Amino acid sequence: MAKKKISIKDIAKSLGISITTVSFILNGKAKEKRISDELTLKVEDYIKAVGYKPSHLAQSLRLGKSKVIVFMVEDISNQFFASIAREIEEKAYKNGYKIIYCSTNNDPEKAKTLIDTFKVRSVDGFIITPTPNLENTIIDLIEDEFAVLLFDRWIPSIDCNYVVVENEKSAFEATLHLINNGCKNIGFITVESDQIQMKDRLRGYNEAIENHGLKSNVLMLPFQNPSDQGLSQKIQLFIQQNADLDGLFFATNYLAFEGLQALNTLKKRIPIDLLVVSFDDHYFFTLFQPNISAIEQPLESIAEKLMEGMLRMLDGEGTYLKDFKITLPNTLHVRASSDAKK
Amino acid sequence: MAKKKISIKDIAKSLGISITTVSFILNGKAKEKRISDELTLKVEDYIKAVGYKPSHLAQSLRLGKSKVIVFMVEDISNQFFASIAREIEEKAYKNGYKIIYCSTNNDPEKAKTLIDTFKVRSVDGFIITPTPNLENTIIDLIEDEFAVLLFDRWIPSIDCNYVVVENEKSAFEATLHLINNGCKNIGFITVESDQIQMKDRLRGYNEAIENHGLKSNVLMLPFQNPSDQGLSQKIQLFIQQNADLDGLFFATNYLAFEGLQALNTLKKRIPIDLLVVSFDDHYFFTLFQPNISAIEQPLESIAEKLMEGMLRMLDGEGTYLKDFKITLPNTLHVRASSDAKK
C-alpha cells in the first residue's frame, strides 16, 4: 500500500524515456514540445497508475516560488482575525496557495523575529496587521521583493499597499446615530493605542461630537490583555463618575462585552438609561438582550480584496502594485440598544 | 539595502574557502570537524555581517523534512479551534516548526483533497479533526510514515494516536448535576452526527438519566451550518412540546446560544423555570445573565499534548508512538443557570 516516494526519475526509468519528456508532459507542454500523443498518453496513464505527485519542495527550490503566504495577525484566536483567516484560507487553496499563520501579540519584537524567519525565501507573500515600530521591517520586506499587504491597520509613513475599513467615517456615523436618537452626553470607550484604526475611530467620534456642540467624553483604557480583569471595573467607575451619560460607544467589541458587564452590575437599563453601540459586530450582540447595535466590518470583502491583491502580485503584475490602497465601507446595524423609541 | 539572496556558495567564494567548511560551521560541527577557531570565528562574523540565513527550502529538500505541520480542523474560525490554533502555533514556533492550517468544513471530500495536497512530501506532520469516512486516508497517511495525531474526535476502527476529552464522563456529570439540583425532566439538545464526541456526550447523558430512573428526552437537530436560521425555532418548538421540562443540557455551545435565544423568546426564566448547562465553555456564558453553567475543555492541555506528541514523533521516536491515546478531563463550571438555590 505504502507507495514510496516516486520521482520523475523513477517514472522516466520505468518507461525508458528521459526525465525531460516526463517533465514536459507533466507541465502540459506536450503539445508545445510536440511530444507524440501516444507517448503522452502512456506517461499520463503511468503517472495516474502509480499515483505520482510532484514535490512542491523541489519545485519551489527550482522556481524560487513557494506558493506559501504568511498570515500574520495580532491574535489568531480573536474572532475577527479567525474569521478572516477562514475566508483567506478558502481563497488561497482554490488558487494553489497555502497559508501559514502566526500571531504577533502586537509585540514588535515577536513580529520582527517572525518576519525574519519567513524571509528565508520560503514564502512568497505576507499579509500583516502591523505592530508598532514595524516600518523598517516592512520596508525591507518590500525592498526584498516580497509581496506584502497590510490590513486592519496601515502605516501612514510608508508606501505599502493595504486593505482597511472606514474607521473614521463609521465612528462618525455611529456617533451621529446616537445623537439623532437623543443622546446629549455620549461616552466613548476605547483603548490607549497607537494603532491607527483606533485613532481614526476616536477622530470620527470627536468630529460628530464637535459638529453638534456636544462635550467629548472619552475613557481611554490602558492597552492590555483583553482577558484581564480590571477593564470592566474601570468602565464601571467611568459610568458612575459621569452620571449624566446617556449614550455609550465602544471602540471594539471586546470593550463592549466588558462594558455590558459593567452596565449590568450597575443595573443600568439599555436603552432606557443609556443607548449603546459598538464597533465590530459580533454574533453575541444579537443574542444579548437587548440586541446591541454595532458596526459590522465586511469580513468577506476584506478577505477577498486581500487575496485579490496577493494574487495580482504573485501571479501577475509583480511585487509592486501601483496603488492598491483599499478602504472598505462598514455597515451600521441599528438594534434595540440604540433605538430610543423602544 | 536589499540584500540579494546570498548562499553558502557566495560565502565560501568571498572567503576563499570551501562550501563544506562553511556548512560545517553553520551546523555547529566546527569542533567536531576540527576546524580552527580562527576560521570559525571569521566565517561566523562574515555570516553575521552579510545577514546570511539558510534556505529552509533547500534544507528541507536535502533532509527530507520540512518542519511544517498541518493543522486541519473542521472550521478554523470556530472559537474552539481558533483557540487551540493559537496555542499550537506558539509551541510550534518555539520548536522551529511552522503551522499551515486548513478547514475541512467536515466534508470528507475536501479533507481528502487537502490531505492529498499536503502528502506531497512538503509537510512532516498532521494534526486532524477527522471528518466521516476518513479512515482509509488516515491509514494511508500513517503507512506513508507521516506523523499524525487526531484530536477532538477519534476513529475507533483504526489504530491512530489522538488527544480528546472525557466527553461521556463530563456529560454524565453535568446531567447528574442537574438531577442533583432537582431536575426531573432534562432535555438534551444535540446535533445529528456520527462524530464520536457527540455520541459520547449523548451516552453520558443517557447513563445518568437511566441511573436515576428518569426519562430520556433528546432533541436531535439536523447537522447543518451553525449560522442557519432554523435551529433556534426548532429548539423553541421542542421546549413548547415538552411543557414539563425543567432542565436543558446543550451538547455544544453554539446550540446553547440558539437555545438561549429560544428561551428568551419564550420568556422562560433561567434558572427559575429551567436549569441550563452546556458543553464547551465560552466567554459569553459568563457575560450572559444569568451566567450559564458549562463544561470547559482544557484548551491549553489539549494543545500541549498535541505538540508533545508531534515533537516526540518528529524529533525523536519516529512516526509511530506506541500508545499516545490521550483522554483529558474537563471542568464543569457551575454558575447561576443551574443553581437551584438562586
Added chain:
DNA sequence: TTGAAAGCGTTACCAT
C-alpha cells in the same frame, strides 16, 4: 520529437 545536463541551496560522505 526527445534527451543531456545545468542549476536551485543544502548536507554529508569521502578524500586529502
Added chain:
DNA sequence: ATGGTAACGCTTTCAA
C-alpha cells in the same frame, strides 16, 4: 583541518 562532489526532485535551455 579542509575541500570536492554527489544527491535531494524539479524545470528548462540547448543539442540532436
